[in-house]
Amino acid sequence: MKRSLSxxxxxxxxxxxxxxxxxxxxYDKELESAIKKAKTIFNITDNYDNFExxxxxxxxxxxxxxxxxxxxxxxxxxxxxxxxxxxxxGYYKYNYNAQRDENALPKVSKEEGLEKNILNQ
Numbered sequence: 001m002k003r004s005l006s007x008x009x010x011x012x013x014x015x016x017x018x019x020x021x022x023x024x025x026x027y028d029k030e031l032e033s034a035i036k037k038a039k040t041i042f043n044i045t046d047n048y049d050n051f052e053x054x055x056x057x058x059x060x061x062x063x064x065x066x067x068x069x070x071x072x073x074x075x076x077x078x079x080x081x082x083x084x085x086x087x088x089x090g091y092y093k094y095n096y097n098a099q100r101d102e103n104a105l106p107k108v109s110k111e112e113g114l115e116k117n118i119l120n121q
Contacts, residue, residue: 027055027062030084034064038080042091044068047075063089 031053038044048068056063062084069077076095082088 030062031055031064033086034082035066037086038066038082038088041088042078042080042093044078048078061085 035053048070050069050071052067052069054065056065064082064084066080066082067077068079069075073096076093078094079090079092080088081090
C-alpha cells in the first residue's frame with residue numbers, strides 16, 4: 001500500500017513539472033520569429049552586446065518584450081514589443097550619449113500657440 005501510494009505521488013510530481021516545461025516549448029519558435037521580425041523591420045544590427053526578453057501573457061495573447069542594449073552605453077538601446085500574432089505593440093530607441101539642448105527656448109510664444117490652437121478648432 002505504501003509503495004503504490006509513493007509511486008502515485010512520484011508520478012503526480014513528475015507530471016506537475018513536465019507539463020509546464022512542455023508548454024514552454026511552443027514559445028521558442030514564436031520568440032525566434034518575433035526576434036527575426038524585429039531585427040528585419042527595425043534594422044537591428046550587432047551594435048548591441050546584450051539582449052533580454054520577457055514573455056507576458058494575458059487573456060489568450062502572448063507579448064514578447066525584446067530589449068537590445070550596449071553595456072558600454074555608446075550605442076544606447078532598443079526595445080520592441082510584439083504579440084503572438086506578429087503585431088508590433090511598441091518600439092522605443094534611446095541613446096545615453098545624445099546631447100540634449102536643455103536650455104532651448106520655445107519657438108512659438110504662448111500667445112501664438114493659443115491663437116493657433118483657437119484657429120484650429
